[in-house]
């Protein structure tokens with residue numbers, strides 16, 4: 001990619017990881033608006049590689065929000081309560097405690113899932129900025145892992161693709177909540193009736209056509225998917241168990257190892273992800289996150 005940017009000739013390098021997902025993009029300063037054709041190339045790269053790493057960024061919360069807004073509408077997550085002051089679109093993820101109070105949400109995303117698949121309005125992308133990354137013996141901890149849902153769809157048996165085509169999956173926020181609640185030391189209370197009513201289970205097609213690559217992806221995930229609506233309960237259970245094992249096979253996996261000042265962007269149609277909690281309370285992790293909604297591609301018409 002080449003672009004006349006900031007008054008100087010600017011070269012943007014996309015360096016694929018060579019693995020099933022992931023590329024590093026160098027040469028961009030995300031604190032400044034991206035020219036339209038650079039943004040278009042970033043979007044193409046996001047579809048193609050699923051996960052993009054932009055190293056050596058220097059961003060305040062407001063800059064992260066401005067960059068994320070270039071990808072689409074942002075969610076305001078009111079549930080967690082850990083938001084950047086003045087910028088509620090920026091969520092704080094952290095295991096740190098200051099003056100006896102948690103600095104951020106400490107257990108976000110710690111199992112395989114797709115953000116917002118439980119919502120009628122699904123998500124397009126996540127934008128995370130690494131501020132403190134835990135290390136032990138020089139090795140970064142707290143990887144974010146991904147699985148490739150283009151490849152998982154391609155790898156399904158042909159008969160299954162045919163049979164499931166046109167079917168829908170029910171996704172439930174409470175499934176992942178209960179999974180996290182069951183973890184040792186979890187401070188999460190069960191969702192109240194009012195909270196459950198506010199987030200009722202919703203259905204989405206089991207296969208989506210990816211809006212950037214125009215290829216099919218498997219849109220089901222172990223964190224939120226509870227039922228294939230068109231199958232009997234037993235067949236749904238067996239099929240979901242098969243799909244969860246299939247989509248998380250090692251051959252579809254990619255692990256992002258964080259560096260401080262990385263911006264990591266991934267798209268939520270062609271990937272599922274898992275935040276690995278392999279660090280201790282004194283090994284500090286601090287990440288800021290924006291959630292980009294998919295309104296530009298799939299607009300449910302609901303907030």
Ligand code: SIN
Pocket residue numbers: 093108109110115126142143144273274275276287289
């Ligand atoms: C998430 O699921 O958005 C959290 C990812 C992470 O903290 O690595």
